[in-house]
Amino acid sequence: MLRFVVRRMLVMVALLIVISMFTFAMFVLLLPNGNPAALLAGRLATPAEIHLISVRYGFDKPIYIQYIDTMKNIFTGQAYSYQSSFNVLDEIRAGMPATLSLAIGAGLIWLLVSILFGTIAAVRAGKYADRVLTVLSMIGVSMPPFFFGAILIYYVAYKANIIPIGGYVPFSQSVGGWFGHLVAPWITLSILFIGFYSRVLRSSILDSINEDYVRTARAKGLSERQVLIRHSLRNSLIPIISLWGLDFAQVIGGGAILTETVYNLHGVGELARDSIGRLDTITLMEIVILTGIAVVVIGAIVDVLVAYLDPRIRLA
Amino acid sequence: MSATEPPLLEISDLRVAFATEDGTVQAVDGVSFTVSRGEVVAIVGESGSGKSVTAMTLMGLPRGSNATFQGTATFDGTELVGASDEQLRRIRGAGIAMVFQDPMSSLDPVYRIGDQIVEQIRAHERKISKAQALDRAVTLMERVGIPRAAERLRSYPHEFSGGMRQRVMIAMALSCSPKLLIADEPTTALDVTIQAQILEELRKLRDETDAGVILVTHDLGVVADIADRVIVMYAGRVVEQGVLDDIFYDPQHPYTWGLLGSITRIDSDRSQRLPAIPGMPPSLLSPPKGCHFRPRCPHAFEKCVEVPPLEGHVANRPESLDRCWLTEDRKRALRQVDGQVGLRSTEPVIS
Numbered sequence: 044m045l046r047f048v049v050r051r052m053l054v055m056v057a058l059l060i061v062i063s064m065f066t067f068a069m070f071v072l073l074l075p076n077g078n079p080a081a082l083l084a085g086r087l088a089t090p091a092e093i094h095l096i097s098v099r100y101g102f103d104k105p106i107y108i109q110y111i112d113t114m115k116n117i118f119t120g121q122a123y124s125y126q127s128s129f130n131v132l133d134e135i136r137a138g139m140p141a142t143l144s145l146a147i148g149a150g151l152i153w154l155l156v157s158i159l160f161g162t163i164a165a166v167r168a169g170k171y172a173d174r175v176l177t178v179l180s181m182i183g184v185s186m187p188p189f190f191f192g193a194i195l196i197y198y199v200a201y202k203a204n205i206i207p208i209g210g211y212v213p214f215s216q217s218v219g220g221w222f223g224h225l226v227a228p229w230i231t232l233s234i235l236f237i238g239f240y241s242r243v244l245r246s247s248i249l250d251s252i253n254e255d256y257v258r259t260a261r262a263k264g265l266s267e268r269q270v271l272i273r274h275s276l277r278n279s280l281i282p283i284i285s286l287w288g289l290d291f292a293q294v295i296g297g298g299a300i301l302t303e304t305v306y307n308l309h310g311v312g313e314l315a316r317d318s319i320g321r322l323d324t325i326t327l328m329e330i331v332i333l334t335g336i337a338v339v340v341i342g343a344i345v346d347v348l349v350a351y352l353d354p355r356i357r358l359a
Numbered sequence: 360m361s362a363t364e365p366p367l368l369e370i371s372d373l374r375v376a377f378a379t380e381d382g383t384v385q386a387v388d389g390v391s392f393t394v395s396r397g398e399v400v401a402i403v404g405e406s407g408s409g410k411s412v413t414a415m416t417l418m419g420l421p422r423g424s425n426a427t428f429q430g431t432a433t434f435d436g437t438e439l440v441g442a443s444d445e446q447l448r449r450i451r452g453a454g455i456a457m458v459f460q461d462p463m464s465s466l467d468p469v470y471r472i473g474d475q476i477v478e479q480i481r482a483h484e485r486k487i488s489k490a491q492a493l494d495r496a497v498t499l500m501e502r503v504g505i506p507r508a509a510e511r512l513r514s515y516p517h518e519f520s521g522g523m524r525q526r527v528m529i530a531m532a533l534s535c536s537p538k539l540l541i542a543d544e545p546t547t548a549l550d551v552t553i554q555a556q557i558l559e560e561l562r563k564l565r566d567e568t569d570a571g572v573i574l575v576t577h578d579l580g581v582v583a584d585i586a587d588r589v590i591v592m593y594a595g596r597v598v599e600q601g602v603l604d605d606i607f608y609d610p611q612h613p614y615t616w617g618l619l620g621s622i623t624r625i626d627s628d629r630s631q632r633l634p635a636i637p638g639m640p641p642s643l644l645s646p647p648k649g650c651h652f653r654p655r656c657p658h659a660f661e662k663c664v665e666v667p668p669l670e671g672h673v674a675n676r677p678e679s680l681d682r683c684w685l686t687e688d689r690k691r692a693l694r695q696v697d698g699q700v701g702l703r704s705t706e707p708v709i710s
């Protein structure tokens with residue numbers, strides 16, 4: 044187990060280095076926004092001014108030096124947006140509570156509800172409950188967050204006045220306010236995943252019912268409920284947990300741009316949207332690297348969890 | 360086994376049908392036989408002959424609304440066909456235990472061996488503590504020849520070889536002292552040396568516990584090794600049954616001749632091609648009229664379009680039953696092929 048964890052950590056570090064290189068290459072070399080110094084200097088700058096800025100920001104240095112300098116700035120929190128001259132890390136830090144609150148709440152909801160719905164659909168396969176859940180999950184998968192969010196805001200927040208219209212209240216300020224402001228975003232984001240996850244779990248459970256070890260479990264004289272929970276479901280959860288880790292990390296890295304924007308949560312996702320709007324490459328770079336870190340770290344945690352759930356993986 | 364004691368298992372006119380999109384598949388078509396305590400009964404037949412479905416039906420394992428069951432199967436005073444789920448659950452694993460064909464996939468990969476054995480014990484004996492159940496698991500594993508059982512208890516299935524896993528399956532099957540053990544091709548997935556060891560375990564078990572054993576197999580070598588009585592199935596029906604030696608030395612049904620004739624023999628002429636029964640087993644969606652073996656039988660005649668009853672035809676051998684219209688003398692003459700029992704080939708044998 045220890046060897047597995049150590050090996051996983053080394054892979055993690057290597058992955059992060061590769062991710063940072065790709066991100067840098069993408070935003071600095073490939074993004075067609077021209078000379079960053081010219082962009083910074085403004086429309087009326089003279090070539091001399093542009094050159095000055097180029098030297099000041101290090102754009103004249105060889106590309107690998109630029110890469111190392113940029114990474115140094117990003118990882119020491121010294122990166123400043125070229126456009127707004129805010130410290131990027133401070134910006135991300137400001138958005139993190141909202142994004143984390145969204146991710147953790149929604150992540151739990153979509154995981155638990157998917158397990159419930161997927162199991163019910165599998166147990167009642169072909170029957171009424173299964174059909175209803177199939178239709179619901181199709182709607183869930185195909186419902187864009189900006190549409191569903193708009194519906195919730197209009198009917199539940201604006202018309203019925205049950206929840207506030209967007210915004211974010213920190214947990215430390217008011218627990219009730221925090222919860223009230225997040226219920227709708229949680230539901231909106233979860234619905235997207237519940238549809239997909241419950242479908243995957245349903246078919247995974249139905250496949251496992253034909254497995255020899257499930258037949259053995261039945262032959263041992265276990266009740267149907269024991270067979271289902273201890274053997275079918277237990278084995279079917281393994282792919283679901285792996286999937287969940289990836290999607291959860293995505294949301295932490297500001298991946299829920301649409302949901303954050305619709306509800307005006309001022310999270311990392313919204314920061315990403317604003318940065319795209321003004322081609323703020325350094326902020327985008329840092330958000331992408333943050334997403335990379337989230338995916339890699341949570342991926343590693345989930346791998347350890349999956350290795351615990353499936354003993355065969357430890358040897359692999 | 361006294362004459363007055365009722366048999367452990369008595370199956371009478373068992374019929375299992377599956378409704379499919381193409382029609383009804385009569386997988387088991389009027390099967391009757393008995394198993395006594397301490398007796399090993401082998402059910403042989405090729406794939407699709409209904410032998411596995413028969414075995415699974417006893418455990419109540421064919422599931423799904425498309426299966427229909429008729430007839431009776433009485434185990435130790437309890438009727439199995441039409442029993443409630445809870446009744447069957449109590450019998451499964453405790454009264455009747457089963458060992459499956461593929462030990463590689465029959466154990467749940469995510470649980471320790473010991474926990475899987477304990478799970479079965481505690482499913483039937485609610486009062487036993489986990490420690491007691493683990494102790495029993497160690498004893499069982501030692502009994503089926505797993506070395507360092509106390510240590511191996513904590514292993515996962517993937518850390519065991521196929522033969523060891525099948526031993527675990529047998530230990531698990533024994534955990535609640537079943538009266539009947541159903542072994543569905545228990546050695547098919549194992550190599551030959553391991554096969555012999557597993558058969559030895561089954562034999563030991565039968566001797567020690569006096570349990571009845573149903574051995575489902577298509578391997579006549581295994582049958583000759585361990586069975587007391589043999590039931591030959593073809594296309595959902597029993598075509599012949601009898602004591603082991605009678606089946607091997609005085610077989611009555613042409614299908615049995617074909618099976619025996621297609622075994623490689625160490626003393627046979629190697630220049631000849633290994634005989635096979637010509638043709639294919641019939642589709643159970645639309646089986647042939649009368650005797651199911653008729654289309655493949657070189658000895659078929661007019662009467663074979665009527666279903667032959669499973670009856671005794673041999674004098675002084677009431678336990679030998681077969682479904683064939685041929686007279687005993689004709690059978691004895693027809694089954695001789697090159698001085699051995701076999702099914703006469705309709706095409707010339709070329710080397």
